Amino acid sequence: MREVDNVIAQRLSSSVPLIGQISQYIIAAGGKRLRPALLLLVCGALGYQGRQRFNLAAVVELIHTATLLHDDVVDASTMRRGRATANETFGNPASVLVGDFLHTRSFQMMVEAGSMRIMEILSEATNVIAEGEVLQLMNMHDASLDEAGYLRVIRSKTAKLFEASAQLGAVLAHSPAPVEAACATYGQALGTAFQIIDDVLDYDGNTAEMGKNIGDDLREGKSTLPLIAAMQRGTSAQADIVRTAIEQGSTESLEAIMAIVRETGALDVARAAAHAEARRAMDALDCIPSNSHTASLLQLAAQLLERRT
Template sequence: MTATVHSLPRKAEPSLAPMMSLVAEGMNSVNAVILDRMQSRIPLIPALAGHLIAGGGKRMRPMLTLASAALLGYGGARHFKLAAAVEFIHTATLLHDDVVDGSDLRRGKKTANIVFGNPATVLVGDFLFSRSFELMVEDGSIRVLRILSNASAVIAEGEVDQLTAQRQVETTEERYLAIISAKTAALFAAACRIAAVVAERPEADELALEAYGRYLGIAFQLTDDAIDYDSDAAEMGKDQGDDFRDGKMTLPVILAYARGSDEERAFWRDAIAGNRTGDADLVHAIALIRKHDAVLATRERARHYAQRAIDAIAAFPASEAKAAMIEAAEFAVARRF
């Protein structure tokens, strides 16, 4: 008699759907604030801002503010304007980044700097930063203002640090982690922490949520780094190899360079210096990264930080919000785009 083998049900891929469902109603309020505050008597401002804001982004950061508030059982409305402020800070940094990087595509669409030009893109980014600070001041909390203004400064420092590390092939993993902790994770951390401030929870809760956001942000950025060498432009909505051609020392390159032979290192020195950036060079770079399992190692580090994010909120009681935040961390590292 042959025994029947029962296979375990396959676990569904992690998704942002639980978080999106959790915050859907609140995001309607956040989006209303965004739409209202991006308006101006100068028509170019809402046109350019809307080009990016309506571009299909995940709105991860404002969702984290709302999810963190739900985790704490906050029933007020202050977090809607603050979540909009967080999104304005993020959008402003994206506009500025695209100018600095000379990017052509974001989320599968032409970047604002390509459509509207660099000067207008920088100035509208400044406008959105200003709007974010208006929203913070309207909230009236000095602590919220301190958290978000500090995050804005740290993000700028991280961007400048990344700029100075560009085309520097000897950039270490430690320095790179410091860069992404600043330029990406700082806003994730602030977005989560301000929910505890408006909910008037103890500092321990603030710090737990800040840690969740910081580790999630690092995991999110490391996964982005892996995707740039592991997916095609159709999946990502940007050109594959953008980081390579820009001479950015992201973690897959840092690891491949560290693990490479003398000949391979010579290739990386030429490539990162900007002397080997053609399609054939990109193919060779990807081959070296695969040879040394650098994408796999980058994803493993991302999983490590995602687990630290999950551990940071372990003390909070089980809830729909907690489950959604745990799955968001799992999604951050499982995604392919």
């Protein structure tokens, strides 16, 4: 990961000072680096030790960072990773444009791998992510969204880059098609579980632990799995409270809604869905060689269910 961070630092250079300033601001905020770690672990599990793994791990992190910059503008977010978002600090126009720079820089870097397969995977991933963002925008304030519609959004918006990261590790290792497909399945399932838990924490976490404001999803009118389950399992009065909050994008009833998702068992429903996805991820590793890296991939899926940030 130090090698990946070195690549990122080198490739964020620009003759335009503001680009470097904003890029460094959001990269320096830290983060879990899950996507590059996933790529590196798959490479290790499959025996690839070439330096191209550092370059592509940096690429997926830059793509992820670009989406964060754009997301925070769209969602009007003010806090991420425990401090002010880039759009709050530098303004919306600068954040959007620097996000564009990170996207284009990542494409410059992926070309250097000299592989059409790698280009195919990453170009498809960035396109699907964009589709997921638009789909989520269309679903804002829609309290009729069901679980299938919710999963379609998060598998596009979040899980797709996890999927691509794991798949790229298999491609770098010149793995056969079944192994590449298994790695892609692992990444998709892991990313889906990650996002479900993220949505659970919006009603079962706290600002200090998470580094972002509790209730942001509700303010943005997002109908996530805990709310979908609460409306399905609650009384008509409870469902009405949740439905109204989603449609109005209001956090005035946040305390009541947090109580509703607990009382109806909606958080347990969502955590069970995340557990099923984590299990699917672990099952996908059956055809991967057994070694310390594979053990780490299994552990990553298991520990994901315990995350609080």
